Amino acid sequence: MSQLLSKIAECIEFGKINKAAPYPPDRKGQDGADELTKQALDEGIKAQTILSDALLPGMEKVGIKFRENKVFVPQVLMSAKAMSTAMVHLKPYFLSGEVKEKGTFVIGTVEGDLHDIGKNLVSMMVEGSGWKVVDLGTDVKADQFVAALKEHENSIVGLSALLTTTMPSMEKITKAIKEAVPNAKVAVGGAPVTDNFRERVGADFYSSNPQGLVEYLNSQVD
Structure with a gap:
């Protein structure tokens, strides 16, 4: 079992999506994350175990490498794609409650800013770390963030901006x-x-890289 989980973790770390993928x-x-995750489930490995012992450790390694400039955005995107491909097999277990998400993270690029590459990268890294992500998109106004926080109680919010303006x-x-939801973490x-x-x-909280944010979010889990 541990060998199979290690293989899945490596697929996430190195961005091996499936058998057909050339990268x-x-x-x-x-075989990639797709086939190996299905194999693990077929062999009776619990979905929660696959998530916590294979997918999350693989994504954490990617995050640390990215922070240390050992990999770059294209490699992170491939790892995120491998992660999301594996997660397709686990989604039914999330819906049934067998697999627990750590919490909810609401994110958006702030009003007046239409840039989304950084936001999207952060979203993928956070989701790949076991969080539910509510992505509000770009040019998001204050009332939209507040409404999302009220809809998703106890969530943490992330504000992204690329322009000094x-x-x-x-x-x-x-x-x-802070006025509308005083206990909200921003x-x-x-x-x-x-x-x-x-x-x-x-x-x-502020971080210059997605992994720093992931570590902060994880520190907020009860």
């Missing part, structure tokens, strides 16, 4: 969230954002 070249023709929106939205990120900015606007 990575050294695993061409080998939209940083005032991030400040306005953070204040609106994380901010994006190219122009700094920890000093986070402190000034009253947000709870």
